[in-house]
Amino acid sequence: GIQVEQSPPDLILQEGANSTLRCNFSDSVNNLQWFHQNPWGQLINLFYIPSGTKQNGRLSATTVATERYSLLYISSSQTTDSGVYFCAVEAGSYQLTFGKGTKLSVIP
Amino acid sequence: DVKVTQSSRYLVKRTGEKVFLECVQDMDHENMFWYRQDPGLGLRLIYFSYDVKMKEKGDIPEGYSVSREKKERFSLILESASTNQTSMYLCASRHSGGSNQPQHFGDGTRLSIL
Numbered sequence: 001g002i003q004v005e006q007s008p009p010d011l012i013l014q015e016g017a018n019s020t021l022r023c024n025f026s027d028s029v030n031n032l033q034w035f036h037q038n039p040w041g042q043l044i045n046l047f048y049i050p051s052g053t054k055q056n057g058r059l060s061a062t063t064v065a066t067e068r069y070s071l072l073y074i075s076s077s078q079t080t081d082s083g084v085y086f087c088a089v090e091a092g093s094y095q096l097t098f099g100k101g102t103k104l105s106v107i108p
Numbered sequence: 109d110v111k112v113t114q115s116s117r118y119l120v121k122r123t124g125e126k127v128f129l130e131c132v133q134d135m136d137h138e139n140m141f142w143y144r145q146d147p148g149l150g151l152r153l154i155y156f157s158y159d160v161k162m163k164e165k166g167d168i169p170e171g172y173s174v175s176r177e178k179k180e181r182f183s184l185i186l187e188s189a190s191t192n193q194t195s196m197y198l199c200a201s202r203h204s205g206g207s208n209q210p211q212h213f214g215d216g217t218r219l220s221i222l
Contacts, residue, residue: 033210041196041216048210094139094158095166096211098151
């Protein structure tokens, strides 16, 4: 099956700093989503981005499908950004395959 | 906004019990999914349903069954709960449409089997 690798696995930021999270995948995909899982376990949709670039406030994402990677940018980080960020892809089936996530800690 | 509602945030059951986890969505989505999330293993698909009364096994269906009698509701059933089914369970739904659509998740159910 398709492999999804996220980096870095852990990230500690000072409040106000910027960061880039990366997601590499091993095959062509027809769906790519970024999620934020907060400390209460809720999985929040950030972006649906099988290709191209999208922005939502301080967050933006870019997927380069031909090179099989996606990037999530977080600017001016806040403590509420803490949690785990997941990339998940779908390759021709109904199933989303998740990466192992990047655990982000934003400290005041 | 899409609303996917799981019946319980926290649930404690005993070994051998039959356990029902309920999921309801309000967007007339055709596809619905059950995942479980475990430390070190990530999210894994248990079952999905692409339409009413339709179901397909995911990666880890053993010990589980599902029911989809109405479009808005997808139930996960633990036939005889065991301690290794202690986990976080997440339901998702999406519109099938003519092209792939994003999956939308509920808030999750933390299930403990004692």
